[in-house]
Ligand SMILES: Nc1ncnc2c1ncn2[C@@H]1O[C@H](COP(=O)(O)OP(=O)(O)O)[C@@H](O)[C@H]1O
């Protein structure tokens with residue numbers, strides 16, 4: 274029995290890959306879908322009373338598996354909009370998003386909820402921890418939401434809390450923590466279901482330089498340990514310096530992609 278709610282999508286993807294190549298080897302599918310994230314002519318328009326706002330204007334991105342990508346650009350250029358679309362928190366106006374061979378933009382609400390819980394982990398600038406839950410409960414919550422037994426979810430939450438340096442804070446409430454500690458708890462929460470993709474929107478934007486450096490090292494180390502693809506919006510040069518690639522955006526468009534180590 275398959276327990277993966279996306280087995281249907283993967284089967285369809287494999288069938289499509291076989292049809293395209295005429296090759297029945299499973300490898301052909303892996304090659305075709307080796308990008309973790311692809312966006313094709315991705316557009317997002319907001320219709321407000323003041324008139325339409327084009328937040329994303331035909332964004333084409335190709336992010337390989339395991340890559341750590343920083344997204345930079347002036348305020349209002351569409352960075353959060355892009356992240357929200359990848360996270361399945363909002364839907365595109367047109368164009369396509371592929372994340373690990375899934376199409377969140379075209380999913381039913383029920384499948385999109387599953388996608389948000391299992392495929393992506395999200396870290397926000399202001400942590401978004403639930404104030405009435407303890408740190409341990411906050412971290413364990415996404416595991417409980419996908420049906421993990423309580424004991425298993427707490428054990429995993431404890432081990433992740435220890436990994437982010439919060440073993441001694443498990444029973445504390447978020448308001449008893451420093452900003453850096455809250456962000457480390459939110460990283461643990463984002464990773465508890467082993468997501469394929471970690472999305473972080475200015476994760477160090479509210480932290481002092483010491484806490485920011487700690488959060489960045491954790492993101493870098495954990496994404497490597499857990500083989501997670503990371504897309505991080507940031508204004509910080511230090512943050513961008515740890516990335517494998519930097520996507521520069523302006524006015525809803527990708528202006529330039531700079532790959533670390535490449536000439537120029
Ligand atoms: N819900 C919304 N309704 C109307 N306009 C929006 C909405 N969300 C974002 N925008 C507009 O879309 C553009 C991109 O916003 P955003 O993605 O938040 O930019 P960034 O994260 O780069 O600062 C901005 O002009 C912003 O005002």
Ligand SMILES: [Mg+2]
Nearest residue numbers: 352353354474
């Ligand atoms: Mg933003």
